[in-house]
Amino acid sequence: MNTRASRLPAMTIAGETIEPGNSYKLNVPIGSLYTSTDMTMPVYIKRSRKPGPTLFISAAIHGDELNGVEIINRLINGSRLRNLRGTLICVPVVNPFGVVNQSRYLPDRRDLNRSFPGSPKGSLAGRMADTFLNEIVAHCDYGIDLHTGAIHRSNLPQIRANLDDEETRLMALEFGVPVVLNANLRDGSLRESANEMGVKILLYEAGEALRYDELCIRAGERGILRVMRLLNMLPPSRQKKFPIEPLVARNSGWVRATDSGFVRAFRQLGDKVEKGDVLASICDPFGDEVDRVVASKDGIVIGNQNLPLVHEGDAMFHIAYFKEPDDVVESIENMQDSLLPDDAEPIQAN
Numbered sequence: 001m002n003t004r005a006s007r008l009p010a011m012t013i014a015g016e017t018i019e020p021g022n023s024y025k026l027n028v029p030i031g032s033l034y035t036s037t038d039m040t041m042p043v044y045i046k047r048s049r050k051p052g053p054t055l056f057i058s059a060a061i062h063g064d065e066l067n068g069v070e071i072i073n074r075l076i077n078g079s080r081l082r083n084l085r086g087t088l089i090c091v092p093v094v095n096p097f098g099v100v101n102q103s104r105y106l107p108d109r110r111d112l113n114r115s116f117p118g119s120p121k122g123s124l125a126g127r128m129a130d131t132f133l134n135e136i137v138a139h140c141d142y143g144i145d146l147h148t149g150a151i152h153r154s155n156l157p158q159i160r161a162n163l164d165d166e167e168t169r170l171m172a173l174e175f176g177v178p179v180v181l182n183a184n185l186r187d188g189s190l191r192e193s194a195n196e197m198g199v200k201i202l203l204y205e206a207g208e209a210l211r212y213d214e215l216c217i218r219a220g221e222r223g224i225l226r227v228m229r230l231l232n233m234l235p236p237s238r239q240k241k242f243p244i245e246p247l248v249a250r251n252s253g254w255v256r257a258t259d260s261g262f263v264r265a266f267r268q269l270g271d272k273v274e275k276g277d278v279l280a281s282i283c284d285p286f287g288d289e290v291d292r293v294v295a296s297k298d299g300i301v302i303g304n305q306n307l308p309l310v311h312e313g314d315a316m317f318h319i320a321y322f323k324e325p326d327d328v329v330e331s332i333e334n335m336q337d338s339l340l341p342d343d344a345e346p347i348q349a350n
């Protein structure tokens, strides 16, 4: 037996012994449906013989948020993990029930990301949370949880994290997307429970629910690889350094519809807005303007609603406020140019 490997601590996931030097695809039981159909959580584990941290990557905690599934697929099927140190655990579908229903929610309209830490005797959401926390998160030092905007809403690729923690802040900046938001821990969220277990978490938000978005997928995969290099789980890249300056927003807020109607939007994701700019006009069914939606501060559009219909009070534009908004615009352009240049090769079948 390899003596170095024997010094690595034992790891058991769903009753399976996870040996150094191997990779695994497991289906972890999480309950059964009305029809006696067993529901399982797919888990991929790659464990190196070389010691190093344990990192989890999770997607589809909200069952309609799919970009992360493709990010994980590319990560585990690519060649970048050949020289892995430590252990990578990927869960492409944390919430299979939500994916089957193409829905953010579980039965009873429960939100899995408000159901942590859960309980083995709880409702389906509580059991899923409990299984994920104890079978996956408990083994880990770090985690990256992949999300998208809600249905009919898009997010500019962005990292949300507890920036008061120095190591988490370094990981957030290294991910290499233009916008980083300091986010408080929410009650019942995975981040809150993971934090209590001492696991450092980044939340990646990009794109729209129920869609694959190529820029968001590429930015996500590259960001994960960059963080893995920072954590010495992968050797340094020989590629030239990515020309992105992530900027931390001081705060952010939603601009809401001032009336109900059909929307003509004049600003899109990544645009800079200045106080007083008209972001959209709201019209009646004849096309007559009933009101205008105006920016109240300077900032960058980091989230928006794609559906051209609003009720008064609906959240329309998520604006992040920066000291230097022009630098953010440049950084967003750099990201687009480097990840999706005009001459980018189309995706090919394997």
Ligand SMILES: [Zn+2]
Pocket: 062, 065, 147, 148
């Ligand atoms: Zn989400």
